[in-house]
Amino acid sequence: AFASGGSVGYDHKKMGITARGAWVSVQRHFREQGIDVQKDNITVAGIGDMSGDVFGNGLLCSKAVKLIAAFDHRDIFIDPDPDPALSYDERKRIFDLPRSSWEDYNKKLISKGGGIYSRRAKSIPLNAQMKELFGFDDETNSATPSDLIRAILKSHIDLLWFGGIGTYVKAHSESNSQVGDRANDLIRINGKELNCKVIGEGGNLGCTQLGRIEYCLNGGMMNTDAVDNSAGVDCSDNEVNIKILLNSIVADGTLTVKQRDKLLEAMTDDVAELVLRDNYLQTQAISLAKSSSVRQLDSFIRYLDELEKSANLDRELEFLPNDEELVEREEHALGLTRPEISVLIAYTKMSLFDSLVASDILDDPYLEKFLFKSFPKRLSDQYKDAMRNHQLRGQIIAKVICNDIVNRGGIQAIKEETGASGAEIARAAIITSEVFELDSLWDQIESLDYKASATIQMLMLMDVEEFARRQTIWFLNNTDSRLPILDIINNYKPGIIKLFKMNTVAENSSDETFMNKTHMYTEQHVDQDLAQHIASLDIKTAACDLVQVAKELNIDVTDIAKAYFMLGNKLGFDWLRNQAELVETSDHWDRLAVNSILGDLQDQQKILTRTTLSGCKGKDTLKAAEKWVANNQPATVRVNKLLQDFQNSGQLNVTKMGFAARQIRNVVVD
Numbered sequence: 190a191f192a193s194g195g196s197v198g199y200d201h202k203k204m205g206i207t208a209r210g211a212w213v214s215v216q217r218h219f220r221e222q223g224i225d226v227q228k229d230n231i232t233v234a235g236i237g238d239m240s241g242d243v244f245g246n247g248l249l250c251s252k253a254v255k256l257i258a259a260f261d262h263r264d265i266f267i268d269p270d271p272d273p274a275l276s277y278d279e280r281k282r283i284f285d286l287p288r289s290s291w292e293d294y295n296k297k298l299i300s301k302g303g304g305i306y307s308r309r310a311k312s313i314p315l316n317a318q319m320k321e322l323f324g325f326d327d328e329t330n331s332a333t334p335s336d337l338i339r340a341i342l343k344s345h346i347d348l349l350w351f352g353g354i355g356t357y358v359k360a361h362s363e364s365n366s367q368v369g370d371r372a373n374d375l376i377r378i379n380g381k382e383l384n385c386k387v388i389g390e391g392g393n394l395g396c397t398q399l400g401r402i403e404y405c406l407n408g409g410m411m412n413t414d415a416v417d418n419s420a421g422v423d424c425s426d427n428e429v430n431i432k433i434l435l436n437s438i439v440a441d442g443t444l445t446v447k448q449r450d451k452l453l454e455a456m457t458d459d460v461a462e463l464v465l466r467d468n469y470l471q472t473q474a475i476s477l478a479k480s481s482s483v484r485q486l487d488s489f490i491r492y493l494d495e496l497e498k499s500a501n502l503d504r505e506l507e508f509l510p511n512d513e514e515l516v517e518r519e520e521h522a523l524g525l526t527r528p529e530i531s532v533l534i535a536y537t538k539m540s541l542f543d544s545l546v547a548s549d550i551l552d553d554p555y556l557e558k559f560l561f562k563s564f565p566k567r568l569s570d571q572y573k574d575a576m577r578n579h580q581l582r583g584q585i586i587a588k589v590i591c592n593d594i595v596n597r598g599g600i601q602a603i604k605e606e607t608g609a610s611g612a613e614i615a616r617a618a619i620i621t622s623e624v625f626e627l628d629s630l631w632d633q634i635e636s637l638d639y640k641a642s643a644t645i646q647m648l649m650l651m652d653v654e655e656f657a658r659r660q661t662i663w664f665l666n667n668t669d670s671r672l673p674i675l676d677i678i679n680n681y682k683p684g685i686i687k688l689f690k691m692n693t694v695a696e697n698s699s700d701e702t703f704m705n706k707t708h709m710y711t712e713q714h715v716d717q718d719l720a721q722h723i724a725s726l727d728i729k730t731a732a733c734d735l736v737q738v739a740k741e742l743n744i745d746v747t748d749i750a751k752a753y754f755m756l757g758n759k760l761g762f763d764w765l766r767n768q769a770e771l772v773e774t775s776d777h778w779d780r781l782a783v784n785s786i787l788g789d790l791q792d793q794q795k796i797l798t799r800t801t802l803s804g805c806k807g808k809d810t811l812k813a814a815e816k817w818v819a820n821n822q823p824a825t826v827r828v829n830k831l832l833q834d835f836q837n838s839g840q841l842n843v844t845k846m847g848f849a850a851r852q853i854r855n856v857v858v859d
Contacts, residue, residue, distance in 0.1 A: 197450045199428050201421050204461055205246030208352070210420020211391035212250040213468040215348060218387040218410040221476065221643040226348075227251050230273055234258040234341050234385070236395065237352030238266075238291050239284045243391035243418065244352025249284060252277045254348075257322065258341045260308070261353055264291040265337060268303040269318040308334040335375040342378050349385040351395030351414075358383065360399035368397055380404035390414040398508040398528060405526035412475060413531040419471070423464045430585060431456070431564065438575050459565035469635075470596040475530050477598065477650060482524035487777045489525060490515050492601045493533070500540035507532050537599055538591045544611030545587040555674040556619075559589040594618050597631070598654040605777075606784060609665055617664040620674060621657055624682045624733075633719050645713040649723050656726040662788070663733050684736035684746045689729070691747050702767045703728075727766060728754075734795040742802055744810065752814035753798045759818050759825060760856065761832040762794050765849055768841045782843050786850045793854050824856040 201207055219226045233254045237244025238261040248256060255273055259266045268276065279298050283289040291305050299305075302318025312331040319325065323340035325332065332340070342349070342357060351357070356370040357377055365374040380396070380403030388404065388411035390396065396404070401411055411417075435449045444452070482489050490512055496502040504511060509529055510518070518524065525533070545551060560576055561569035563585050569576065579585065594600065600614045607614075622628060634649045668677050703724050710720035735753055739746035757763045769787055774780045798814075805813040818825055831852055835845055 197453060198432070199424055199453075199457060199460060201424060202242040202246070204424070204457060205242075205249070206424045206461055206464060207418050207421035208243045208246035208391055209250060209461070209465060210423070210468045211243065211389050211417040212247060213420075213465055214412055214417045214472050215250075215350075215387060215389040217469075217472045217476065218389075219347075220638065221410075222386065223642065224347075225639050226253060228253055230255055231347035232257050233348045233350055234344060234346050235350035235352055236355070236357060236392065237261055237350075238264070238289070239280050239294075240286070240289045241352055244350070245280075245284045247350055247352050247389065247391050248280050249277070256280070257346065258344070259291070260338050260341065261291070263308060265306045265308060265313070265334060265341075266291040266294065266303075267306070267319060267322075268299045269322050270300040270302075272298075272300075306334065306337075308338075310334060313337055338376045339378055342376070343382050343384055345384045347386050349383070349388045351388065351390045351392045353392055355392075356394045356397060358396035358400040358404065360397060360403040363397060363399055370394075380409075381407045383407070383409060386410065390417040393418065398532075401528035402508065402526050405528060406523065411527060412472065413528045415535070416468075416471060416475070416531045420464045420468055423467055424460060427460050427463060427563075430579070430581060431460070431568070433581065434564070434568065434572065434575055434579055437578065438572060441575075443575075456565045456567065459567065463563075463565065467592060470592070471534070473635075473650070474534060474596040474599075475527050476647065477654065478530045478534065479524060479527055480647060480651070482530065483522055484524075485777070485780065486515060486519045486524055488602065488605070488780070489533075491605065491777060495604075496533070496536050496540065500536050500543075502536050509533075534595060534599075537601070538595050541591045541595060541600060541611040541615065542587050545590060545615060546583065548610070548612035550612045550616050551583045551586055553616075553674050555678075556586050556590070559586045559593070563589050590615055590619070593622075597622075597627075598657060602658055603661055603665075606781060607662055607665055613665060613670065614661065616670065616674065617661045617668075618657065620664045620668070620677050621660040623674075623678045624685055625656075625660065625729075627653065627657060630722070633716075634723075637715065641710075641714045645710060645715065649710065649715070652723050652726055656730060659730050659784075659787075660733065663730075667733070667737065680740075681733055681736050684739060685732050687746055688732050688735060688750060691750060702770065727770075731791060731794070734791060735798075738795060738799050738802070741799065742805070744802065744805065748810040749798065749802065752802055752810040753794065755811060755814045756797055756801065756818070757794055760794075760797075760853060761828055761849070762790055762853065764832055765790060765846065765853075768835075769846065772841055772843060772846060774843065779843050783846065786843075786846050790850055790853065793850075821856065828852055828856055 199206070216226055219231065224231065230253050233248070233256045235244055235248065235256065235258075237259065239245040239248065241261075244259075248254065253273055254277075255271050256276060257268055257271065275298055279295055283293045286293060294305060296305065302316045306313045312333055314331050315325055315329060320327065320329070323337070323344050325340065355373045356368050357373055358380055359365070359368050359377055361379040361381060365371075365377060368377065370377075380400040383404050386409070388396070388409065390411060390413065393414050395414060398413070401413060405411060431453065435444065435452065438444045439446055439449050493502070493504065493509060497504065502509075509532065550556070557577065560579070560582060561573060564576065576582070594615055600611055600618070603609065603614050604611070609617075630653055631650070634646055634653070637646055664677070706724035707720045710723065711717055731753065735746055735749050739749045742749070766787060769783055772783055774783060801814055801817040802810055831849060835841055835849065
C-alpha cells in the first residue's frame, strides 16, 4: 500500500523524491558558497548504504560527488580518493540490485588505502591514507569500528549526508541519555566537533535540534530533517489530493478506474516537479530570513514573543533561544541559525493557515488560481470544475497561499507596522503580487542560479521583498477589503503596466544610488533590463498613488507621473527617499519610524500632485507643476536650503529625516 492508501500511487523510492528534496537543500547550501554540486567535485561521507531509499537515491543525485566514507549498521566503507564517474556507476549498479550491502561494492574500484570493514571487527588497521583522511596521528595503527566512525563524522569533508537510521549528533550540553538512541551512544559526537561544510539530513533525527544549532553557530550549514526530507510527506499530500479529485471524476463516469491509474502514473514527473519547487522556495526563504535576522534580530525577538501568544509556540520545547541569548547573539552579529528559522517558518505558516481558514477570504473566486496551481497542469487544464468541488478545496487554497506568502518574505514586518490580521495581509499581498506581476520577477531572479552569484540573487530578492512589503501596506490602507480581489487588480494593473512602459527610470533615476545598484547587478551577469527594474523599485513604489490620482482627476497616468516626479525632484522628496536607505537604525522602533516617514513623504507627494493638477487638462500637467513651483518659490527655496544643510552636516539620521519631512509637509499644507 502507498503512503496515501490503495494499491496504486507514487513509489517514493522509485521516484527518489525524499532524497531529491534533501538534495535541493544541499544544492542551495553549496550554491551560496559558489559551488555547483552537479559539476564541481565535493567530498562526501554518509550514514547508510546504497540499498536505502534516501542514502541510495541521494548518492545518485550528482555524478560529481566523491564518496570517501560511509557506514551502516553492518559495514564501514572507505574510499580515500574515488574516481567520481567510476564510483557513481558502481553505486548505481548496487542500488539496482534487489538487495545489497557495502560488501557488494567492487573492491577493485576502491582507491589506495580504502576498503570495506565489518563493524563486528574488534579493530581495524589504519593505513597512511586513512590516518590523513580522518585525523589519526602517526603512532595510531588501528582503531575500533566505533572510533573510526567517530573520526568519519568529525572529518574535514564538504558534505555529511544522513540517509540512515539513528541520531549521530547532539549538543555538548546534552547527555546521550537525553537523545534517546542507545544503539549509537558510542559513536555520537557533538555539533561543535563537526568539521564538514554542509549537512544534508535526508533521514529522520540524524541530529538533535540543539546539535544542529551548535553546528550552525560554529559555521556549518544545514536546515532540519523536517525541511530536508519534507518532499516525501509533500508527495504523499499531493497524491491524496489528486486521488480525491480523480475518484470524484471516476464516480461521475468521466474516467474509468484503469484510465485513472494510467493518468496517475503519467503524472509522476509532474508531481515531483511540484514537490521539488516547494523545497527550492522553502530553503530560499530560510536563507532570506537568516540574512534578515542578522540585520534585524530585535524584530525576530518581537515576532517570537508574538508567536508565543498567537500560535502556541513554546520556545523551550522547540529549543529556540530566550531573549537573553538573543541579545548576546545580536552583540556578536550572529542572528538566528537555519534550524531555528526552519521552526519559525513552520509556525508562521501554521498561524497564517489558521487565520485564512477562520476568515472569509477563501470564498473569493479569484483564489481558485491557487487551487489549480496545486495540481499538475494536465489536471488543472482538463478538470477545473471537478477541482472547484474538491472536498479539501479551502484547505488546499490556504496551504498554497501560506507557502507563497511566507516563502516570499512572510507577514511579520507588515503585521507589526499595520496591526492587520494574517488573512488581511495575505489578501493585500496577493493583490500586490498580481498587480506588479511579481511571480515573473521572482522567476527571472531564480533563473540566474549558477549564472549570477547567490549573494547578488539574495540582494535582488530582498529588494523585491521590501517593495512587496510597501505595496502590500499600500493596498491594506487604500483599498476596500469588501471588494472582490479581481476588481482591485483590474482597477490598478492596466495603469501600472502603462507606467512601467514609460521611460521613468531614465528620466528620474540618474542619481548615484540607482546607477551604483544597476552597475553592481550587471557586473554580476544580470541582464540590463532586470537590473534596472530591480534598482528602480524604490521609484516604482509610487505607482499605485499615481494610478489613483489619475483616476480621480481623469488624466492619463503618464502625464500624472511627469508632474509627480518633477515635484519630487524640486522639493527634495527624491533625495530624502534615497537617503533613507542609508539611515542607520538602532532598533525596531527606528525602522518603524523610517518606514513611517517614507510613507508620509509618499502621501505628501501624492497630495501635492493632486492639488497642483486639479482643474488641469491632460498634457498641461508639467506646466501646471512648474507653475506651482514658481508661485511657491520662497517655500521651495527654504526646503532646498534645509536639505543642503543636511547634505553638508554628514550622515542623515531618523531625527533629521523626521524634521525634513515635517518641513516638506508644511510646504504642501500651505
